[in-house]
Amino acid sequence: MMNEFFTFLTQNKADGGLVIFLMLFSLGIALFQTVIFSGLFNFKFSNWLFFVLCPLLVGLSFLVDNTYPFAVILFLFVSVFLFGIIGMIYSGIRSSKEEKAEREKFNRIHNIQKTPLKDKLLGFFVLVCMLAAFYWLAETENLKLLFLIIPGFILVSSIFFPSGKSKFFRMQSILPTSKVDAIAMGLVEIEGELEEIEPIISPYFNKPCIGYSYKIEKESPRDDDGRTTYSTIFSEVKTGKFKIKDETGSVTVDGEGLSYYFDRIDNQSGGKTRYTETYLKSNDYMLLIGYAESDNGNVIITKGISDNVFGVAVPRNISFRNKYKPLLDSFLATLFFISLILIYIILN
Template sequence: MNDFLNFLTQNEADGGTVIFLMIFSLGIALFQTVIFSGLFNLKFPSWLFFVVSPMLIGISFLINSSYPFAVVLFLFASVFLFAIIGMIVSGIRTSKEEKAEREKFNRKHNIQKTPWTKKILGIFVLICLILAFIYLGENGNLKLLFLIIPGFIIVSNIFFPSKKSKFMRLQAILPTSKIDAVAMGQVEIVGDLEEIETIISPYFNKPCIGYYYKIEKESPPDDDGRTTYSTIFTEIKTGKFKIKDETGSVTVDGEGLEYYFTRIDNQAGGKTRHTETYLKNNDYMLLIGYADSDNGNTIIKKGSSDTFGIAMPRNISFRNKYKPLLDSFLVTLFFISLILIYIILN
């Protein structure tokens, strides 16, 4: 350390050198200004470092003509030091601001926090995957991951299907009932909607039978300049309505109804995009729900099963026509891929 200090102070600066060093320090001052104003978010006169840095070099020259070089080196090193500290401080501050904004957003839209049981389950699954990866790597069986991962995906889809998957599977086996012949229990009916209760959508203030509201946040453009959006909030609300066919009509309690169609009725926004889809009078829809008796009258609602949804019949018909072909193709492709992976790895 002493040798380094001796090296810095063994050369003396003359007047011309000091002037050059003072001009050079203006470049350092520019970085200092950006760091302290941008990363540390401090408020100070914009000229401050452009005066202080050259002044330190001038004062050091008046004290000892060998000090200016050490001062310049100190100023130069401080740029990197404070830049690193500033990035850490800025990251902590941004994290706190994003957390506060997210909590404000959650309170506004009444979004509940993720239950700790789900968090623990997610951490447990992640730890199991990491341990499996380490174990297979140590035993030279890392190639088994090519079989385990696809198998895990298939098993999870079979035993833990999404609500949409359950809806589509049930629709494939349920017969379509005429409304005047609806039996108690799980039913599938098709008909035109008729409004009973008017619901006002939250963003565009449109009157409707029900709405699906989605808020999306714009993601940074990819390498090709394409912009994508990620969903940060969804809300579905449906009032009571009727569905009717040529044989009659029946009342539907829309509480808990899921929407399984992707029509967009209203959309606006830039960095934050708002999208609304409505259930409207005379919409022709397919409905699956639980038929029950309400003071002698039939009402369809969400039953003990979590399958209670609505979709467009034409989309369902298209899916039913081509889904078996797609499933056969994907199953065949999956087993061919497994065989090829096994041959390559062995």
């Protein structure tokens, strides 16, 4: 079979004019080969190498036998696709290794622990269950039930597994605001100015502060409208000891584990990788919820047990939220139940 194919390629003879044309044609092939070997394989060589090598192969083949140039051109042409496919596979493997090494270096710098194996297995188990449920609904021709299952799942998760922010604002709506000189032991809400005790230095901009929220983001591909978006690859919140004071006095706060429930950017820079810092500073007026306990006869506010609400927010933002949140909740609840009724009607 190969002999027949080679005979077919060499049955036509090339003359001098045709060889010159084939040599010029090979320059186009050389352009693709240069891009493949320099871009995909990341080889270092002179840019003119293939522009000399390809025409030279065609010319030498003509000198050996005037029936060979067609076979050489075909070989060069096929090599573009062959090395292109191999190069894409190689480039993908190399990029994956480089990205993994860069990620591991990043994790070491920021002391990010690997995801525990049990968490990976749990995530895999949940994914398998979801795919199995979807397959079962498709097999039983009950995919329409997803219109009831998905809203129900969202409602149940929001009720029984609220986010830290939801828990904070829910607790804020229940707790009365205490004065510093009348703090009772237990979960408390205090409003006042912050006062620095143990300043800490922010990791990127090196700003002294009471505490900081630090975030690193990577630029994502532009959306259909050409807008640039970012995805967070690392975040950290760290707070030292500080005081919060009102007109009746001040109380010490151990800021370890404190969460920030306000949107403010104090420093930001970067291009493809963006660095953002938000600070807690002296004289910031904040509302704080934490656990008050006795420390050698002195009151100190800490996180307490791990499930306790412990965070700060801007009081004026909370006032605005408290004013309009009930209206929004009523609207969303009404919309939810109307949607369920419409879905029930459609399904039946």
